[in-house]
Structures are given as structure tokens and as C-alpha cells.
Amino acid sequence: MTVIEARGLRKAFGKTIALDDVNLRVDEGRILGLIGPNGAGKSTALNAILGLTEYQGELRVLGRDPWDERDQLMRDVCFIADVAVLPRWMRVSQALDYVGGVHPRFDRAKAEGFLAKTDIKRTSKIRELSKGMVTQLHVALVMAIDARLLVLDEPTIGLDILYRKQFYDSLLNDYFDRTRTIVVTTHQVEDVQHVLTDLMFINRGRIVLDCSMEEFESRYLEVAMHPERLAAARALKPIHERQVLGRSILLFDRVDRGQLAALGDVRAPSIADLFVALMGNQTGEAQGAAR
Amino acid sequence: MNTQSNAGPDSLLDSRAIPPAAVSPTRPLYWSVRRELWENRSIYVAPLAIAAVYLLSFAISVIWLPNNMREVWMPHTMREMAALKVTDSLVGLAMPYTHAAMLIGLIAFLVGIFYSLEALHGERRDRSILFWKSLPVSDLTTVLSKAAIPLVVLPLIVFAVTVVLQQIMRLLSIAVLVMNGGGAATLWNRLPLAEMELVTLYGTAVIVLWHAPIYCWFLLVSGWARRAVFLWAVVPWLAIAAMENIAFHTSFLGSMLYGRLSGFTEAAFDLTDKNGVAIDPHFIPLEQLAPGRFLSSPSLWVGLIFAGVCFAAAVRLRRYREPL
Numbered sequence: 001m002t003v004i005e006a007r008g009l010r011k012a013f014g015k016t017i018a019l020d021d022v023n024l025r026v027d028e029g030r031i032l033g034l035i036g037p038n039g040a041g042k043s044t045a046l047n048a049i050l051g052l053t054e055y056q057g058e059l060r061v062l063g064r065d066p067w068d069e070r071d072q073l074m075r076d077v078c079f080i081a082d083v084a085v086l087p088r089w090m091r092v093s094q095a096l097d098y099v100g101g102v103h104p105r106f107d108r109a110k111a112e113g114f115l116a117k118t119d120i121k122r123t124s125k126i127r128e129l130s131k132g133m134v135t136q137l138h139v140a141l142v143m144a145i146d147a148r149l150l151v152l153d154e155p156t157i158g159l160d161i162l163y164r165k166q167f168y169d170s171l172l173n174d175y176f177d178r179t180r181t182i183v184v185t186t187h188q189v190e191d192v193q194h195v196l197t198d199l200m201f202i203n204r205g206r207i208v209l210d211c212s213m214e215e216f217e218s219r220y221l222e223v224a225m226h227p228e229r230l231a232a233a234r235a236l237k238p239i240h241e242r243q244v245l246g247r248s249i250l251l252f253d254r255v256d257r258g259q260l261a262a263l264g265d266v267r268a269p270s271i272a273d274l275f276v277a278l279m280g281n282q283t284g285e286a287q288g289a290a291r
Numbered sequence: 292m293n294t295q296s297n298a299g300p301d302s303l304l305d306s307r308a309i310p311p312a313a314v315s316p317t318r319p320l321y322w323s324v325r326r327e328l329w330e331n332r333s334i335y336v337a338p339l340a341i342a343a344v345y346l347l348s349f350a351i352s353v354i355w356l357p358n359n360m361r362e363v364w365m366p367h368t369m370r371e372m373a374a375l376k377v378t379d380s381l382v383g384l385a386m387p388y389t390h391a392a393m394l395i396g397l398i399a400f401l402v403g404i405f406y407s408l409e410a411l412h413g414e415r416r417d418r419s420i421l422f423w424k425s426l427p428v429s430d431l432t433t434v435l436s437k438a439a440i441p442l443v444v445l446p447l448i449v450f451a452v453t454v455v456l457q458q459i460m461r462l463l464s465i466a467v468l469v470m471n472g473g474g475a476a477t478l479w480n481r482l483p484l485a486e487m488e489l490v491t492l493y494g495t496a497v498i499v500l501w502h503a504p505i506y507c508w509f510l511l512v513s514g515w516a517r518r519a520v521f522l523w524a525v526v527p528w529l530a531i532a533a534m535e536n537i538a539f540h541t542s543f544l545g546s547m548l549y550g551r552l553s554g555f556t557e558a559a560f561d562l563t564d565k566n567g568v569a570i571d572p573h574f575i576p577l578e579q580l581a582p583g584r585f586l587s588s589p590s591l592w593v594g595l596i597f598a599g600v601c602f603a604a605a606v607r608l609r610r611y612r613e614p615l
Contacts, residue, residue, distance in 0.1 A: 086422055
């Protein structure tokens, strides 16, 4: 079943084109990572999917038009924009009461169960919680909602590595169940590499790469070259070349693994490496996503 | 609440087959209004606090009451009695009760103004609008819940607090009079508190209908302005009024604005009695209420239409709003 389908999605802010004829399709049960440099159009795309911004073109989320039917769509869609959006004046117990009051698919006992594993007190105000605790609370609220699509826009920004790990662990273990779909944007690509089922690179409002992780793993290979084989390797048209500690690392697209093994040490590239390769070739400036 | 508390993955899957629980459309509205009360406790704290302060001052002042009662209600000679007009002494008795109602009404007006200026601005400033919009609550419900605070909740609070305060004031007065040996029965019989409460109810409804365009305009500006909401809400009107005054030497807008603030007394009450004598606004008898005249006043309806337009625009605008 298709959860998100966009055709010719376009959005401009004045003369800046944030989304330029984007086509995308996300099926049920996928975890899609939307990766791109700052200002690439990731958040605009998510905002369009969530009914937070107007757009041109055709977009259906769970069969609905998000701009016209946001409130109904939100019964089946959850999103975490980033850690800073929970109202600071609210008490934890009030947040539970309110979401329980307005959301027909919220399971309060489940949320309480998640919170029981944390140090968050029911009586605390959100402003009194640490940044990591606010995320834990938001995650507890969202995971207790039986939604079909979860959208995460930089969910772990500003969090330390422990919280980030915990975040993705509970996402996979306690939430994801093959009938749900998750779309996540993040700059911290190393965190999500083993979480995603699908990968999409976006730059300057256009989709640059759209593949499953299986495809990513079979298509792209990175080789740390034996220096004397460099010329032979270059003849195979690597898509990117870089130097690490005096050694050339070449990235290949759709080149036979056996052939490459003769040239140097073959390994799977990280998402960040591929990102730099593709974005670097495209624009020459791709610091945004690769850290 | 939900029955899924011990649900494993299997029952999660099962639950998907069940159609989404039907939610009555008023449930999100109810919770959204509660949410507003959680966030803005001044909505009820301010009227209660001013009532408490007023009650304290009144409690101190009732020390003088036995003396006053003797002067007003127990004239020693027939001549003195003849010299006193009943309504005058009634006004004297009613005055602190009327003042209490007016003061609470004024505080509620101020709370309502500041609330409306903040209502659709604060959620953008602190980015929480993204959280609210991630829940299945429509923009209409959200704006309705925010408009309901000055238009429904505050008037109810004003009325309830006023009635309770006035009853306590009367009990206190009677207690003091009983202890001082006289006048309690007179006070009980003469002070038409039930009638005054009906007038308070009428007055509260009149004022909120009359002020509805102010609240809705402020609500709209709070959803529109990026900063300095109060200035955007007020300065354009004053500027146009000043321009009109300088350019044409007229003050239509100025008097219209003034009328919008205080014109409800003229529109809704008959302030002269049947003999053409002006009545003291500290005690307005029931027969001086003019609901027919009020409801047929064009100013009221022009104001309500303006309020409706502002409300609709605020709902529409919220759809496009993002964090500041």
C-alpha cells in the first residue's frame, strides 16, 4: 500500500525554489531517510506531507490531501518536528491528558509505560526538563499513538550520543512493526544508516538519489587503493575520489566486486561518503549532510 | 481510557482492523479550552484575586455599617423619614455590591484583552504551534477555543465570582448588624440582591456581545503580527482617527471607537425613568433594562459582523502560520 505519493511537487518561496518537480512514493512498512544539505528542501517536503505548507502539484498521504485535511490526517500521522516544540509551560501530566483528550488513537497506559523507564516526573513542567528528557517525553507521547505514518524532522538534533542511540533503538524495538511507515530527515546520517530501509538524497529541491538500502549496499562500493593500481582503478570510472592518510579512496557505482577486490581493500561506503560523492559532484559544496 | 494497555505486537495489529474510535466533535474543543485555562491561569486567578481584595476591604468597611443603617433606615422622626427618598438609600446600600460587579467586570475585560493579544502569537513564538498542529485538532477548533475564553469563559467567571462575592458581602453585613443589634432584617428585605444579580447577568451578556469585535480583532492581529501585537492592534485605528480629525475636522472614527468601548450602557439600559429623571447607575432596576433596543441596535450587529469576519480570517490565517 502506498502511504505517500507525490507527483510534480513544487514549492517556491519568492524566487527561491524549495521543491522542484519532486516525485516520490513511499510504501507501507518502509523507513525512509531523507538526506540533504541545509536548505535542500527536506523540511519543505515534510511540511507539505504534513499539511503545514501549501504546494503545487499532486500529493496524497494515506489517500488524503494534507493541505485540506490536516486535522483528519493527523489521526493517522504523527510527527516530531524537533525537540524544542513541546509547550514549555505545560506539565507532563497535562500533556498526557491533552493528547489523550484530543487523539482517538492515543493509548495513555502505553505512554505511561514509556515514561516509567525515564526519570521524568508527572508533575514537572516541560521547561524544567532537560533537552533529552523533552525528547523522551515527546517520543513517549508519539509512540503511544497508533499511527500509520511517523514523520521525524531532525528528531535528535542537539542530543548527546546516548539519547540518540536510545531514540533509534526504541523506535525500532517498541514502535516499528512493518505496518507502520517512518520518514526521517537528519544530518546525523551515521545514526540512521542501519535503521533505514530506503534512502533518498535531496539537493536544491530535487531528488538526487532514490534507492532501497539493499540497492545501496549492492550498487556502491568503496575501495582503499593499492597506489600502483590507481590508474587501472580510474579507468573503471569511480564516481568520487578522496585522500585519507595518503591513501586514495575511490567510490564506484555498479562495478563488480571481484574486479575491485584486485585493486585494493573493498568495503561498503557509509551514507555520508556517498552523500559527499554525489553532492560534491553535483554542486561542489556538500558539507551540510556529511559529518 | 484505551484497552490496549497490555497490548503486545499482535494486538496492535488487530487494533488496526478496528475503525478509528469515533470522537465527538466537541471533545477536542473541550480539551482545547481546558488547555487554554492551564496555560493562562490569570483567566480565573485575576478575577478571584480582585474579589478577595475587594472582600477584605469591604469586611473592614462594614465596621461603619451599623451607624449608616441607623442613619438611612431608622430615621428618628417622621420629618427625617419624609426627607429621605427610598431610591437614594437603596443606591447607598447597593453601591458596594455594584462596585464589586463593575470591578470584576473591568478586570475580566483587561484579562480578556491581554489574553486575545497573546492567544495566536505565543504558540508561534515558542514554536509549540508545530506540536498543536501535529494533533488531530482543526484550526477552527483551535481558534474557537481561544475565542471562547473572552467570549464565554470569562463572562461566566465574572458572573459566578460576582454572585458569590455579593452573597458573602451580604452575609457579612448581616452578621455585623446582628451583632450590633439592629438593621439586619431591613438589609435583608431592602437590598434587592436577586434583582441585582439578574441585572449583572444581563449586563455581562451585553458587554461581551458589545466587546466581541474588540476581542476577535485582537485575536486576528495576534495570529497575523510577527511582533508588537498590541501596537499593530491599536495604532492603525488611532492613526486613522487622527488623520480623519486633521484632514476633515471630524471624529467619526474616534467616537465610534469610544462607543465600542463604553457605548453598551446607552444601548442596553434605559437610564431615565418614566418621569424622565436620570437614574443612578449604581442601582438599575429590572424595568430599566432595554434588551429590545439593544438587540435592534445597528451598532451591535455591525460589531458582531466585524467580529465574525475577524474570527473567520483568524481561522483561515492559522492554516498558513508557522513558528516565528
